[in-house]
Amino acid sequence: MKEGFEDSYIVEGKMALPYSYFAGRVGSTFLTTLRDKKKIMGVKCNTCNKVFVPPRQTCERCMEDIRDNWVELKNTGTVTNFTVVRYEDKHMPKKVPYVLAMIHLDGADTPMTHIIEGVKPEKVKIGMRVEAVFADEDTNTIMNIDHFKPVTEKIEVRERADAGGTGAKTYTGEQPETKKGGKPAMSKKVIITAALSGAATMKNQIDSVPYEPKEFAEEAARCYKAGASMVHIHAREENGMPTHDVARIKATHDAIKEKTPELIVNLSSAVGMGKTPEQRITQILEIKPEMASLNTNTMNFSIVDRKTGKIFIDFIFENTFTMLQDFGKGMEENGIKPEVEVYDMGGLDNWKIVAKQGIFSKPYNFNFVWGVAGGMAFRPDLFMVLKNALPEDANYTTCGVGLDEFPAINMSCLSGGHMRVGLEDNIKLPNGELAKGSFELVEWATRICEILGKEIATPDEAREIMGIKK
């Protein structure tokens, strides 16, 4: 007892009273299915189409009786929120520290609360995939699910047809003479590029964005399997920051080439925010990839809130005429084919001015970039204006940031160009779900080819089209 209170008595009290809560018929079905079938059931409101779990007899928003509308849910789900419980108390269901999470089960619309085990608390992330582990002993409560554990999902790639998969076909016929060499004509072959990382897409947004050389190699291989013939990369440090470190970039480049020798690796000469011109070009000239990006104009390249217009990070992406000239020369002299990045018509005109020096070898390869905050938003008519302004002997591909990705690549494929997708530009599938990786975006790009009756180019065919001398 604290000094000075020796004469103050404490009357100890303890009340232990029984309580028994009736689950009701609806709740009982949920519990018995959990117990007997190891299945998690929800109920669906046919008015608002929401699936509730744990189930309820009434949709309280629509006031509909939904007790019979049972829906079987998957035992897997996504963490939508979590906290780490670190203090110990008698009522705790598990030994601390443990992770208490909101889990959005696959097939449900409401998250349920449960515990995550089998992973260190610091490794738990929002968006993490988890699956239910059922209790050995029956409790007739929600604890019949003992906990959730991380899912190690098997990644399946929809592989290209010539490799035995169900994916897009590779072109096997002879390329007509008039369409060789990158004429802006209706090529039968479509080159799909996967931009694996970019400088700004981070693991807290999507786990499959690669940081490590090994991760780049694995993701590149999956993209190749799905139909990509080129990967565009910005190498990253261990902590995810974009790097100009030659050794790290070379390790990343080489890891990709080692695992998938067929692939064309296209290195970024932008690298990331705040890099000097020397840092940007030196790595390319030293590593000598088959292709590298070449940027055409100084522009705003900012991070903004698209809904509110609020500016988060303001940045000027510097690409002077001198840089365009020097980088271009350096690449051509080292047998590196430039991919000319066109953010607007001015950029294309800049290139045309510098090209008068006779720096660039034919065929030329352009990439129309849409949706950068500081560049153009995608518009089909604008796309055609750019396409029609291209010089003779030019190929074009396109990429779009976020929602611009799929409309832009559709337009490109339709009009005779090529397509670039990947987590650098966009992390979501056309249906709004998070992509499992760049490879899944490649799968969707190949579907565009199938719909338009086109076939995808092999890396060698891509080299032939783009004029890359291997």
Next chain:
Amino acid sequence: MAKKKKNRNVAIVGVGQTQYSSHREDVNQPEMIHEAVRLALADAGITIDDVDAIVHGNMELFEMIHQPDLWHVLGTGGYGKDSFRITTGGTTGATLACAADNLVASEMYDVVMTVGFEKLQEGHTTGGITNMADPLWSRQLQTGALTGSTGYKMEKEFGEERANRAAMMYRIIMDKHACLNHNSHRSFGLDFDQMDELMENSPRLVGDLRLIHMCSQSDGCCVVIFASEKKAKKMAKPPVWVRDHITVHREETFNIFGFDENYPVPMTHRFAAEQLFARNGIDSPVDYFDVFEMYDPSGWWGADWMREFFLFENDEHLKLIEEKEIMIDGKMPINPSGGVTAANPIGATALVRVAEAALQVRGDAGGHQIPGDVNHALASGFGGTMWTVLMMLERELSW
């Protein structure tokens, strides 16, 4: 205690009650509540979208759920609506009605839904009530809600024989009423010729309070919808007007004032009745009211409290019982519903009194409807350490 200014008239426009029972294993709490919500909305001919606010109440700790109103949104339909939780002990249900009247009269809301519920089968009533006692000196000694002091007091005043017969007569009349009400939890089919046997054989709980005298522990929910005059007049059913209500709470434990005749302390029941009737110009409540739905937790209390509510001085209350004038077709019908000994889902119980009084005024009480017009109704709530809420309902806006 002057009558408070009321900005506008308020009416009861919808009533919904579950079947009262001690076996509702088929539903959880929000599901049970939803049954009454649905019935009340249908009775009023409105949807949940027409409801502006919800006032929710039950007993603290009885089911050991902190802030049950949050969970119960699944059943009340209160999603996105202004909601209040009220818990004032046994008077909770009556306080819900008073709060709804005030909220609508204040012009803050046009339509307010009150939700009173209890699921006593899930919890531990006596444990909850015992927590009311002074934790230092009384908790270890308190026996819950049961008390034999009223029986003792009546026996002392009127003699053992007369007092016991009156309490048992009252109880049997309540059972006869309960048999007419399909929502009753307990209806035994008792008859007057069983009186001697019951007085002899029903087990004693405390003093002369016997098991048969005492109310049950019930599960159930009562929902009553209140609306402004303008809204109420547009609804399908005739409105039942809330004329006035009074709340008298006094913090005291049973043994502080005791029976010291030198220091008479009027019961809150009498104090409330005196104030309410005086300010409404009612000289003889027993003549004025056509029905009284009383919160009567036991036969003893029912019999004794009539004297306080009707402001009787002598044995008029016993005579009314002995002459069976409190029966449904009597001069002063008390609890045509069967009262609290028929069903006691505590957080709902006092609201059931208001609901049943309203149904009587509207003529919609069904099997237990009083023959003849019911123009003026009185409902009471009881709780805590002798607390009172009284509410007056009227058929016409004529006062």
